[in-house]
Amino acid sequence: VSREWKAESTRVRLPGGLTIGGEEVIVMAGPCSVESERQILAAARTVRESGATVLRAGAFKPRSSPYSFQGLGRAGLELLARAREETGLLIVTEAMDAEGMAAVVELADIVQIGARNMQNYSLLKLAGRIQKPVLLKRGLSATIQELLLSAEYILAEGNPNVVLCERGVRGFDPATRNLLDLSAIPVVHGLSHLPIIADPSHGTGHRDMVMPMAKAAVAAGADGLLVEVHPTPDRALSDGAQSLYPEQFDRLMKEVRLIAEAIGRRVAEPAEIRA
Amino acid sequence: VSREWKAESTRVRLPGGLTIGGEEVIVMAGPCSVESERQILAAARTVRESGATVLRAGAFKPRSSPYSFQGLGRAGLELLARAREETGLLIVTEAMDAEGMAAVVELADIVQIGARNMQNYSLLKLAGRIQKPVLLKRGLSATIQELLLSAEYILAEGNPNVVLCERGVRGFDPATRNLLDLSAIPVVHGLSHLPIIADPSHGTGHRDMVMPMAKAAVAAGADGLLVEVHPTPDRALSDGAQSLYPEQFDRLMKEVRLIAEAIGRRVAEPAEIRA
Amino acid sequence: VSREWKAESTRVRLPGGLTIGGEEVIVMAGPCSVESERQILAAARTVRESGATVLRAGAFKPRSSPYSFQGLGRAGLELLARAREETGLLIVTEAMDAEGMAAVVELADIVQIGARNMQNYSLLKLAGRIQKPVLLKRGLSATIQELLLSAEYILAEGNPNVVLCERGVRGFDPATRNLLDLSAIPVVHGLSHLPIIADPSHGTGHRDMVMPMAKAAVAAGADGLLVEVHPTPDRALSDGAQSLYPEQFDRLMKEVRLIAEAIGRRVAEPAEIRA
Amino acid sequence: VSREWKAESTRVRLPGGLTIGGEEVIVMAGPCSVESERQILAAARTVRESGATVLRAGAFKPRSSPYSFQGLGRAGLELLARAREETGLLIVTEAMDAEGMAAVVELADIVQIGARNMQNYSLLKLAGRIQKPVLLKRGLSATIQELLLSAEYILAEGNPNVVLCERGVRGFDPATRNLLDLSAIPVVHGLSHLPIIADPSHGTGHRDMVMPMAKAAVAAGADGLLVEVHPTPDRALSDGAQSLYPEQFDRLMKEVRLIAEAIGRRVAEPAEIRA
Numbered sequence A, B, C, D: 001v002s003r004e005w006k007a008e009s010t011r012v013r014l015p016g017g018l019t020i021g022g023e024e025v026i027v028m029a030g031p032c033s034v035e036s037e038r039q040i041l042a043a044a045r046t047v048r049e050s051g052a053t054v055l056r057a058g059a060f061k062p063r064s065s066p067y068s069f070q071g072l073g074r075a076g077l078e079l080l081a082r083a084r085e086e087t088g089l090l091i092v093t094e095a096m097d098a099e100g101m102a103a104v105v106e107l108a109d110i111v112q113i114g115a116r117n118m119q120n121y122s123l124l125k126l127a128g129r130i131q132k133p134v135l136l137k138r139g140l141s142a143t144i145q146e147l148l149l150s151a152e153y154i155l156a157e158g159n160p161n162v163v164l165c166e167r168g169v170r171g172f173d174p175a176t177r178n179l180l181d182l183s184a185i186p187v188v189h190g191l192s193h194l195p196i197i198a199d200p201s202h203g204t205g206h207r208d209m210v211m212p213m214a215k216a217a218v219a220a221g222a223d224g225l226l227v228e229v230h231p232t233p234d235r236a237l238s239d240g241a242q243s244l245y246p247e248q249f250d251r252l253m254k255e256v257r258l259i260a261e262a263i264g265r266r267v268a269e270p271a272e273i274r275a
Helices: A037-050 A074-087 A098-107 A121-127 A144-156 A184-191 A200-204 A207-219 A246-262 B037-050 B074-087 B098-107 B121-127 B144-156 B184-191 B200-204 B207-219 B246-262 B270-274 C037-050 C074-087 C098-107 C121-127 C144-156 C184-191 C200-204 C207-219 C246-262 D037-050 D074-087 D098-107 D121-127 D144-156 D184-191 D200-204 D207-219 D246-262
Strands: A024-030 A054-056 A090-094 A110-113 A134-137 A162-166 A196-198 A224-228 B024-030 B054-056 B090-094 B110-113 B134-137 B162-166 B196-198 B224-228 C024-030 C054-056 C090-094 C110-113 C134-137 C162-166 C196-198 C224-228 D024-030 D054-056 D090-094 D110-113 D134-137 D162-166 D196-198 D224-228
Touching: A024 A037, A024 A246, A037 A054, A037 A074, A037 A246, A054 A074, A054 A224, A074 A090, A074 A098, A090 A098, A098 A110, A098 A121, A110 A121, A121 A134, A121 A144, A134 A144, A144 A162, A144 A184, A162 A184, A184 A196, A184 C207, A196 A207, A200 A207, A200 A224, A207 A224, A207 A246, A207 C184, A207 C207, A224 A246, A246 C246, B024 B037, B024 B246, B037 B054, B037 B074, B037 B246, B054 B074, B054 B224, B074 B090, B074 B098, B090 B098, B098 B110, B098 B121, B110 B121, B121 B134, B121 B144, B134 B144, B144 B162, B144 B184, B162 B184, B184 B196, B184 D207, B196 B207, B200 B207, B200 B224, B207 B224, B207 B246, B207 D184, B207 D207, B224 B246, B246 D246, C024 C037, C024 C246, C037 C054, C037 C074, C037 C246, C054 C074, C054 C224, C074 C090, C074 C098, C090 C098, C098 C110, C098 C121, C110 C121, C121 C134, C121 C144, C134 C144, C144 C162, C144 C184, C162 C184, C184 C196, C196 C207, C200 C207, C200 C224, C207 C224, C207 C246, C224 C246, D024 D037, D024 D246, D037 D054, D037 D074, D037 D246, D054 D074, D054 D224, D074 D090, D074 D098, D090 D098, D098 D110, D098 D121, D110 D121, D121 D134, D121 D144, D134 D144, D144 D162, D144 D184, D162 D184, D184 D196, D196 D207, D200 D207, D200 D224, D207 D224, D207 D246, D224 D246
Parallel strands: A024 A054, A024 A224, A054 A090, A090 A110, A110 A134, A134 A162, A162 A196, A196 A224, B024 B054, B024 B224, B054 B090, B090 B110, B110 B134, B134 B162, B162 B196, B196 B224, C024 C054, C024 C224, C054 C090, C090 C110, C110 C134, C134 C162, C162 C196, C196 C224, D024 D054, D024 D224, D054 D090, D090 D110, D110 D134, D134 D162, D162 D196, D196 D224
Antiparallel strands: none
């Protein structure tokens, strides 16, 4: 994954002509979890309307407690397929193990490996053998070097299409859920040819901080954003406090477009997927 | 796993009559990895002679880089079986995925889940369905609460025999590899009925600090120790710098016995396994 | 310092009509230390030319080792006065103790209290009794709550003109010197009426990361920047590796202006000081 | 402070024949703050009876909030003098600035520099010019290297009698107030000839963890302990939750004596002060 081996930046191609790692900034948005048909379709429509190009939502959810909502599983994947059909959005969703990987890879346009599994090497090797792009999230206390070595596990198995994601590291200040380390963006861009996006929702844990940190991430050079948006955050089954209201997300998109332009980039628009 | 549900401390019973979580302190020792028949037998003999009751060594090794030595796999397990046969030591070794779990559970007396997999919930659930005790290591930036919730995944599936292990959290001081958080011992003993042991080898990363920190762990109330010992640390394929020389381990055992006595406990001796 | 006591944001007025905490973004730039007349005048001219409005440079330097360069002391303050005379730039420089405070307050337009002294309460109380604005840097492992309580020490003594500064907290990744916590900006803006600026030079420790992180800070809503610029970084007596070359700073100013505009603010220009 | 300059361990001599850094383990105990004559005399008597040789208590208190109890100041010092007169205990108390240093140095047997002031270089230099031993506490996010460099400021000014103190670093787990880094003990003993003691009260923040961590510190080789004990912790003006009840401290002393013996040391006893 080092720039010493490949100086040119990797552009990860997505279905419909989008690329991550080029000029455009890709916005992936949606709820933490798929909760119901009604919820996911509402979420998909609203984020598409505001300009997102990828729908994010979990069917298999890694939760700290075994007694928390664990996601709808395969049924959730089917609902995501329906949302794609209806909106044309691409789908990114997480796989947590071999069985989940087999299911997710069939459906998703991008397969996510979560922060807790960043050093689950068996899963990384599986991800290296699929034909879909992989979104690899940084572990809660992983150095950039360790993140890149984990990506190396995927590339070493034959899959060059890896997108990294900064989502906050473990910090000491209870004012935020995690500590979003935006310096990871220039560090990764300096050391590696892989693209990197930022997740300001998990990175901060509070709705009010998502907007400034999303703009900051784009200004720092992030190749995309992963943002939690829920049609009714107050009733979300998980991560409600960090999910944007639809109107907040709409405003965010407008502001992010201005920031992207200020640094000579542009936000990819849904129309392009259809192209 | 909470003391509110079960006030009495859990005693995890091992083959041969040993228990973890009672009066005795269990010392598990051996090399980082199984490297060869000669190495593992030499290691087993030396740690048994000094008084260890469990042999530790990895056959499946989780390594940050895909290009590092990854362990001998199933062949390593067979060598561990031979070492047990010859020395009578019990075996603790790590499983990293479903396939590895199936292999390890057949052989090992205690199945280890490593720090990187502490929140690999699929693996935790598998561990909850086996009939062997599980050694669950604390993740690099996991709170005690998160460690206990991960243990809960195992108990919720039906396996009550979980031993926790403090092995150092991510710190900021390059003087040590990790920051061994010995306060985890009284915190766990206060909140949970599960036993907890300490790994001063990964916890410090330097041979010279293993001895004082091992004694400190026992003084703090640890129910056991997990210590890296190698017949020839300078030629170790992994973790050489933190592996004790056999004569250091011998001295450590003597000192640890004195500390255990000072707090009214005693170190379990190999003779008991045969009993 | 809480918004509950004073809902309206504090605007700290500087000589020459500038304010921190209003629409404009204030850029403070210059070398880590005053080293010589030639160096500081060259630095002042170059940062002014590129558009900075405040000159930063230390005369009294807090250094981890007693054997490192400790600054020119009072002689450094005189050189700063000369630089102000020649360029019209305002001056921000650090005071480390009662004696230094007496000297600095006579000369500087803004008195800096460094990260190491954020909880030096005697110094904070002194700063509360001066008539100049105070730039209070966040301690290396201070929570935002603790930063605000330290500011409270200054306000409680009668000085309402406090500007906070995020300059990176202690992180675990050696890829950066510190971990610049840009979420501090929205957190402070949410909890307090005080303005906050960012120091991407100490925040990252590497010249190449200063530019993206400076832009990110402005996008996140920072009320100003504190940037290290040296006429010849390779010969700097301190912090050379994180000091920008003059041409880099010039480019940074251009890019920061675009980011400021994108969020509806503007960078204060030197002309305003003369007004 | 490096062992390369002076291989032999420094023994800091205290009045009455005690030394820190030799065979004996010195226990310093007492309340967080001097609150009243009655309180400090009761505390002094009880800790002496249980076997402490040094009374700890603050007259000048560094508090995060300007609205918290700030200590009795000079009146507190006088009460400490009275406690010494009555019990024969030595006194350790903190100085926060030049003025406080002048007052404390007259009275105290050991002058403490607190964690918040570990990099207050002006104060360190003052401490280097006094004739009393200095207890230098590790800053909340200071590396051992930085702690040693701060000690170097004191030695460089001519005072060789410095005792270091590990009191917990900033951690991420809310289960403890700080993260007591006991590995600092062997690290310091390896790099430096200076003695080091541990403060398990600030290091954990919870009374119930003080006892196991105090024993662990001694087992790890600490040259002494600094423990908060209050005659009536529930009515303490500061740090009540981490202060031991007198009967707990009495038990602690008994257990610490056994640990010290197990590693070939012994706890210094009050009788020796009179000698």
